[in-house]
Amino acid sequence: MRMRFKPWARPELEESFFYIDNPQDYKNKWKTAFENEAPIYLELGCGKGSFIAKLSHQNPNINYIAIDLVDVMLGMAKRNVEVEYGIRTTTDKEEIEDEVEKGKQVKNLKLVRYDIARVKDIIGLEDKIDRIYINFCNPWPRGKHHKRRLTYDKNLINYKSFLSDDGKIFFKTDNDELFDESLKYFEKAQYKIEKKTYDLASEEKFWDGEDNLKTEHEKMFEADGIKIKALIASK
Ligand SMILES: C[S@@+](CC[C@H](N)C(=O)[O-])C[C@H]1O[C@@H](n2cnc3c(N)ncnc32)[C@H](O)[C@@H]1O
Incomplete structure (x- = not known):
């Protein structure tokens, strides 16, 4: 099913607190993106993201990375996550920073646009994906x-x-x-x-x-x- 182009998707993702535009920089360092030592779970091909939105919201003590190749999908995933977490959709930097300060932003999920065929370039064994x-x-x-x-x-x-020894x-x-x-x-x-x-x-x-x-x-x-x-x- 081909998705219709959504002109808002890319600008919204670029401003989003929980979208990572440079995932290569995080290989073996994903814990620094989440700023804690919680276990990391990964979704490959998250699509419109309603699954990861619910899962991450229900499990604040787990960190999640959700990857897809398509901006439109990730844009829709971003909005679904915001609905699930009760966060306003905005590209206004000050509003976003204000929400971060109030601790209202999504802290345990990062959306990533990348080709899963090359996922080894962005996630390493040190990331211990469980x-x-x-x-x-x-x-x-x-x-x-x-x-x-x-x-x-x-x-x-x-x-x-990058899967941990007990990984599934x-x-x-x-x-x-x-x-x-x-x-x-x-x-x-x-x-x-x-x-x-x-x-x-x-x-x-x-x-x-x-x-x-x-x-x-x-x-x-x-x-x-x-x-x-x-x-x-x-x-
Ligand atoms: C059939 S959809 C399933 C979406 C979702 N997981 C669901 O169950 O509703 C497959 C998703 O995987 C993404 N995808 C397919 N190949 C990919 C690749 N090589 N890298 C990243 N994402 C990919 C597509 O963009 C699409 O969003």
Whole structure:
């Protein structure tokens, strides 16, 4: 689904307290971006961000990095986060600084625009990422495009370069073929599949006892009666 251009997205992101425009500068130093030592979780391909907005708001003691490639998506994610946290949408520097001083800004989430294929350039082992979320990534059905899948074995191996020793990947998708092939990719990349399901809705507290927060795509697929497939893999 192609998103319509949103002229406000880039200017808003550039002024935002929780958007990082120079992620390369933070490799192995993400704790300095959050100014604390809390664990860091990563979402790859956050889209319009309603998942990360809810997750980060519910868990103030975890820091989150959410990556997408597209300004429009990140702009919409920014606004969804602001709604969730009850923050006014503005590009006025003084208003933003005022909110930061009052402790009202989003402190535990950073939005980042970057190509996940090159994610090793911006996150390193020192960042000790404890969890990666991959939600409804593009299935890339044609064989010659499989390597673009966010769960392709070479990409999974790349993620190991910053996943902590106890780190896990939480993956969900609507797509049967992508799911079955991803199981093989995880095996090839030498992850351990901790658990898996072909019908997430039938599982209670599948995510290590945590609630399932639905993404935009998940709501669409569920409305069409498509079962959601999910797995947890450990490093
Ligand atoms: C199908 S959407 C899913 C969005 C969201 N996770 C959801 O479940 O609603 C996939 C998202 O991944 C992003 N994406 C795809 N390939 C990417 C890449 N190589 N780097 C960064 N983002 C990417 C797209 O821009 C899009 O927002």
